Amino acid sequence: MDLRELLMNELNPILDPTIINMAPSQFIAEYGGNLSKVGIVAKPPSGRVYYNSSTAPKDPVYGNFLNEFVKISSDIFDVYAVVNTLLDNYMAMDSKYASVKSGGENSTTHICPSEITINYLTKILEEIAQYQIKGVILAGNTFINRNYCFCDNCKAEFSQISGVPSSFDFNRIKIDSELQSKWKIWRADKLSNMVTTLVEHLKEVNNKLEVYSEIYLEPAVNYTENMELDYGQSIELLSRVTKILFNIHPWTPILPELNSREYTKLISSITGIESFKRGEVKPALLYFNVTEDEELNMIKSISSKISAEAIYTYNGYLMEYNQLRENHINL
Ligand SMILES: [Zn+2]
Numbered sequence: 143m144d145l146r147e148l149l150m151n152e153l154n155p156i157l158d159p160t161i162i163n164m165a166p167s168q169f170i171a172e173y174g175g176n177l178s179k180v181g182i183v184a185k186p187p188s189g190r191v192y193y194n195s196s197t198a199p200k201d202p203v204y205g206n207f208l209n210e211f212v213k214i215s216s217d218i219f220d221v222y223a224v225v226n227t228l229l230d231n232y233m234a235m236d237s238k239y240a241s242v243k244s245g246g247e248n249s250t251t252h253i254c255p256s257e258i259t260i261n262y263l264t265k266i267l268e269e270i271a272q273y274q275i276k277g278v279i280l281a282g283n284t285f286i287n288r289n290y291c292f293c294d295n296c297k298a299e300f301s302q303i304s305g306v307p308s309s310f311d312f313n314r315i316k317i318d319s320e321l322q323s324k325w326k327i328w329r330a331d332k333l334s335n336m337v338t339t340l341v342e343h344l345k346e347v348n349n350k351l352e353v354y355s356e357i358y359l360e361p362a363v364n365y366t367e368n369m370e371l372d373y374g375q376s377i378e379l380l381s382r383v384t385k386i387l388f389n390i391h392p393w394t395p396i397l398p399e400l401n402s403r404e405y406t407k408l409i410s411s412i413t414g415i416e417s418f419k420r421g422e423v424k425p426a427l428l429y430f431n432v433t434e435d436e437e438l439n440m441i442k443s444i445s446s447k448i449s450a451e452a453i454y455t456y457n458g459y460l461m462e463y464n465q466l467r468e469n470h471i472n473l
Contacts, residue, residue: 143432145457149176151438154454156181156224156279156428157211159192159204161458166211177219179452181279184208184223184270187251187460189232193273197265199232208273216274222354223270227263227340228252229282231462241286242293244312251466254291255283255336263336264343271344277352278344279387283337284358284373285329287472288312300328326370334379341383354387354426355380361394361404362471365411372472381417386425387454388412390444393470395430395459397440412448424451431459 145155155173157180162169170177185191190201193208201207212221233239233253239262240248253259270278285291289312301308304324315325341353357380359365363372370376377386390408391397398404417423427450429441445453460466 143434143438143457145173146176148432148438148455148457149173151442152453153432153438153441154179154181154452156183156454156456158183158186158456158458158460159207160186160201160461161456166207166214170211170214174215174218179220179222179276180215181222181224181454182208182211183226185225185230185266187226187229187231187282187462187466189226189230189234191266193270195266195269197262197269208270212274220276221274222277222279222352223273223275224279224281225263225267225270226282227280227336228255228259228284229466233259233262240293241291242296243286244289244292246292249286249290249469251462251469252282252286252290254293254296255332256293256295260336260339263340267340267344268347271347271351275351277354279354279356280337280340280384281356283333283355284375285333286469288368288372289472291329296332300325303328322371326374329374330370330376330379333374334376334383337380338383353384355384356387356389356428358392358470359388359390359408359411360392360470361398361408365408366415367411373470377415378417381415381423385423387428388425389428389430390441392430393467397429397437397444400440400443409444409447418448421449424449426450426452426454428454428456430456430463432457 184193191198192201192204230253231251234250237248239253239259241252241254242248297308315322337355344351357375358373427445432438432455
């Protein structure tokens with residue numbers, strides 16, 4: 143959809159330079175008048191960053207996008223740096239970092255929330271926190287699906303706390319409900335501990351930063367019902383350390399019709415959460431790509447129903463979207 147129309151409807155763009163294909167000055171000249179908040183991708187799924195990093199590899203074309211954008215704009219709009227954490231194709235090529243599927247196959251897209259990963263991400267976030275930004279959106283901090291992560295470290299750790307021999311795979315977990323609930327808790331803790339550490343390091347550099355965790359609200363896993371089992375994301379744990387950005391229907395990009403059963407399920411999966419029920423904190427929403435008016439109206443309706451504080455959109459899909467989609471809905 144035309145970006146100007148989205149801006150007029152108070153949707154906030156998240157800019158990935160490879161999707162918008164414009165220099166910062168060009169973008170600001172064209173759309174700046176309608177902007178108030180903007181997300182700038184600092185670390186995309188490719189793992190090749192869009193800022194001047196001495197830790198991560200730089201994107202060969204857009205390696206200075208964030209620096210250039212904030213230089214022009216940081217006193218005009220609120221800039222949020224979007225950082226993909228575990229979704230990192232570059233680091234996934236290194237088997238020390240790669241997340242591993244049950245049965246032993248290395249992921250080509252995701253890394254494991256292990257100690258070396260946390261150290262790597264910490265350095266990156268310390269660099270990003272130096273920029274004149276309002277906040278950071280931690281994106282892609284999730285397991286791919288319930289078949290991850292079975293790397294040697296994860297297996298050894300879980301074997302130690304559960305007593306199951308370290309040669310186990312997901313088939314062993316699936317048949318034992320007690321083991322499965324231990325597994326769910328352990329994974330959710332592992333992920334939220336990673337996020338907690340990252341937030342601590344961000345705040346050490348700049349304690350005013352607002353930090354968001356992206357959470358997938360995906361119908362293929364029944365929204366919050368299997369969110370922990372599949373993605374390892376616990377809203378309760380994550381909302382203690384960050385604000386929440388719900389990515390609505392990320393891998394099933396068709397929104398339910400107004401007041402349909404699916405719509406009610408989607409809304410109640412958010413309004414049923416304790417911390418949002420009390421209305422003390424308001425979540426923000428993300429929808430990857432708004433293609434037509436009907437979708438725009440649906441997203442706005444969901445937003446007003448749950449009193450969201452802001453809506454973001456990439457106005458496009460992530461690189462390699464189809465592969466990510468297949469993996470995340472476990473086809
Ligand atoms: Zn692992």
